[in-house]
Amino acid sequence: MLRRLAADDLAALAALERQAASPPRSRGMLAQTLADIDTRVVGIEARGRLVGHAIVARLPFEAELQALLVAPDHRRRGLAGELLGAVIEQARRWQSERLLLEVRAGNGGAIALYRRAGFTEDGRRRGYYPPREAGEGREDAVLMSLPLDRR
Numbered sequence: 001m002l003r004r005l006a007a008d009d010l011a012a013l014a015a016l017e018r019q020a021a022s023p024p025r026s027r028g029m030l031a032q033t034l035a036d037i038d039t040r041v042v043g044i045e046a047r048g049r050l051v052g053h054a055i056v057a058r059l060p061f062e063a064e065l066q067a068l069l070v071a072p073d074h075r076r077r078g079l080a081g082e083l084l085g086a087v088i089e090q091a092r093r094w095q096s097e098r099l100l101l102e103v104r105a106g107n108g109g110a111i112a113l114y115r116r117a118g119f120t121e122d123g124r125r126r127g128y129y130p131p132r133e134a135g136e137g138r139e140d141a142v143l144m145s146l147p148l149d150r151r
């Protein structure tokens with residue numbers, strides 16, 4: 001079940017981040033995100049447990065996808081696709097011109113998901129992300145966007 005998350009969902013959201021994100025967002029940062037009027041957090045539940053979430057922020061002309069995360073034991077079932085659909089709907093309600101995101105160049109799974117949803121690559125930021133593992137180099141960010149028709 002998809003729904004908008006609110007302050008009450010902070011503990012579940014922080015638990016999902018700790019389980020599935022690297023690095024996880026802090027509880028304080030998540031609390032701020034949930035309270036921000038220009039940000040929406042959408043969650044997806046399975047049997048009463050939060051198993052995925054997406055964060056989208058409203059910018060002056062555009063919207064930005066700031067997080068998309070699905071619990072490892074619930075991946076490849078289409079949940080990220082559903083969350084992304086809800087984020088796109090929200091950005092359309094805001095009348096955003098485009099939905100923007102940045103993703104690690106090595107995150108082939110996420111890039112495939114975004115391409116499938118219609119995003120195209122706008123460019124790269126060289127060495128934007130810190131290394132994922134000790135001994136690895138910094139990683140490029142791929143900048144992607146999806147134009148939204150403003151009906």
Ligand SMILES: CC(C)(COP(=O)(O)OP(=O)(O)OC[C@H]1O[C@@H](n2cnc3c(N)ncnc32)[C@H](O)[C@@H]1OP(=O)(O)O)[C@@H](O)C(=O)NCCC(=O)NCCS
Pocket residue numbers: 020021067068069070071074075076077078079080081082102103104107108109110112113114116
């Ligand atoms: C990326 C992520 C959100 C995908 O979640 P998901 O629920 O498994 O994705 P979906 O099941 O909706 O995938 C839809 C399509 O995206 C593509 N895709 C998703 N994950 C993929 C992977 N690991 N490898 C290749 N393609 C993948 C496929 O085309 C997939 O369709 P298919 O399963 O019919 O082949 C999830 O792996 C995750 O939380 N990763 C860690 C956090 C992260 O990297 N977030 C994105 C940061 S910008």
